[in-house]
Amino acid sequence: MSIILIIFCVLAAITLSTAFLTIFTRNPIHSAIYLVICFFSIAGHYLLLNSQFLAIVHVIVYSGAIMILFLFTIMLMNLNKExxxxxxxxxxxxxxxxxxxxxxxxxxxxxxxKPIVGEYITTGEDYQSIKVLGRVLLNEYMVPFEYASILLLVAMIGTVLLSKKEKSAK
Structure with a gap:
């Protein structure tokens, strides 16, 4: 077996096991930590596909920013068993x-x-280039890109509203 296949199998095992632990763990902090490990192993898959830019962006955006939002949400909601x-x-x-x-x-x-049968036609463009990736994201996929930002904004507003404590009438 080649070293790439061994690394892929190890990363796949880590990804699947931490994804299941994220779902089945009762403690929300442990669940968030397992999700971070899962995100890092997915970044490892990107590296195996020779997509270094996507791996770094994945680590920065998901493992960094979004997991911080999740942890703040968990802390603000003050989840107690009782x-x-x-x-x-x-x-x-x-x-x-x-x-x-x-x-x-x-x-x-x-x-x-059904699998795609026939010759795969390529355009010859290198999508590893940040310049090409930016042009594709901000021209062809501008609307989904903006929808994603609106979705994140709505999630943050929902988090604030859920964590807001109601004033008790005295």
């Missing part, structure tokens, strides 16, 4: 049904997908 509201059985059953339906749809899409 304050935790127990979900009714109908809500849990609905979540399980939606999860199963989503899994079935994804499996059906995977089974019915």
């Amino acid at each position: 304050d935790e509201v127990h979900k009714p059985r109908v809500t849990r059953l609905g979540a399980v049904v939606v999860f199963c339906l989503t899994c079935m749809v994804l499996i059906a899409i995977f089974i019915n997908s």
